[in-house]
Amino acid sequence: MSKMDAVVTTKYSVDAKFKFRCHKGIKCFTKCCSNIEILLTPYDVIRLKNRLGLSSEEFLDKYTYMKIDENSSHPLAILKMNDDEEKRCPFVTPEGCIVYTDRPANCRYYPVGQGTFKKESENGPVEEEFYFFIKEPHCFGYEEKKQWTIASWREDQGVDRYDEVNKEWKGLQLRKNLPGQPELDENKQFQFYMASYDLDRFRRYVFESNFLNVFDIDRETVDKMRNDEVELVKFGVKYIKYVMMLEETLKLKEDAEKYRKKK
Numbered sequence: 001m002s003k004m005d006a007v008v009t010t011k012y013s014v015d016a017k018f019k020f021r022c023h024k025g026i027k028c029f030t031k032c033c034s035n036i037e038i039l040l041t042p043y044d045v046i047r048l049k050n051r052l053g054l055s056s057e058e059f060l061d062k063y064t065y066m067k068i069d070e071n072s073s074h075p076l077a078i079l080k081m082n083d084d085e086e087k088r089c090p091f092v093t094p095e096g097c098i099v100y101t102d103r104p105a106n107c108r109y110y111p112v113g114q115g116t117f118k119k120e121s122e123n124g125p126v127e128e129e130f131y132f133f134i135k136e137p138h139c140f141g142y143e144e145k146k147q148w149t150i151a152s153w154r155e156d157q158g159v160d161r162y163d164e165v166n167k168e169w170k171g172l173q174l175r176k177n178l179p180g181q182p183e184l185d186e187n188k189q190f191q192f193y194m195a196s197y198d199l200d201r202f203r204r205y206v207f208e209s210n211f212l213n214v215f216d217i218d219r220e221t222v223d224k225m226r227n228d229e230v231e232l233v234k235f236g237v238k239y240i241k242y243v244m245m246l247e248e249t250l251k252l253k254e255d256a257e258k259y260r261k262k263k
């Protein structure tokens, strides 16, 4: 079963309790690390590429494939399983995950899944988070006695930082649930993918093209983006919103036109 496509039957809050333990001695150890579809988030890619000492281009090329979401037409990076019979994750060994401290958010949450939906309120649409449990026949973790709430599980697995960095980007994915959204054309898909995942290319685009002559971006934001990949990826979401014409997140400079023609 895919960690991406789990069927949600009941939605839980962070206070929901469950029993679970995953450890090296369990008979299903690493069984969950094969034949799965793991959607990567921008922060997953930052953590994994840096862990492996690769550029974003090298990481994406070697370890991922692109999947176009059929509802939103967003291009998404999926972790590529090995081309062997079991379709094992490239990072799993008999000893466990070799990138454990930098494993993707979906692996951290497992066996908890997380979702967000938009609902109407008096003050307009609001986002609401919910959780669900993934129960797969090969996983014996639920038979263990260790008790958690979803909140304590999240803390133990260190997902807060991932959620904080990815929050706005995940909000973009909600578009797929909204009716009447236009499909992204190839150029917009390219921009979306670059700003989401291919951070080294996006950095070059921002700092080595006419980008900063065209867009009016304050000095503090530019400095932060130059020195901090997380700031760059957060700016990337603003750029995506601008490109997709969702929000006026960026302003053109008054003399932008003369530089745009040079692009």
Ligand code: SF4
Residues within 6 Å of the ligand: 032, 033, 034, 089, 090, 091, 092, 093, 096, 097, 098, 099, 100, 103, 104, 107
């Ligand atoms: S990244 Fe690590 S935890 Fe996630 S599927 Fe691969 S081996 Fe398992």
Ligand code: SF4
Residues within 6 Å of the ligand: 021, 022, 023, 026, 028, 029, 030, 031, 032, 033, 110, 111, 138, 139, 140, 141, 142
């Ligand atoms: S199948 Fe479940 S209990 Fe077994 S290693 Fe994976 S998460 Fe842990």
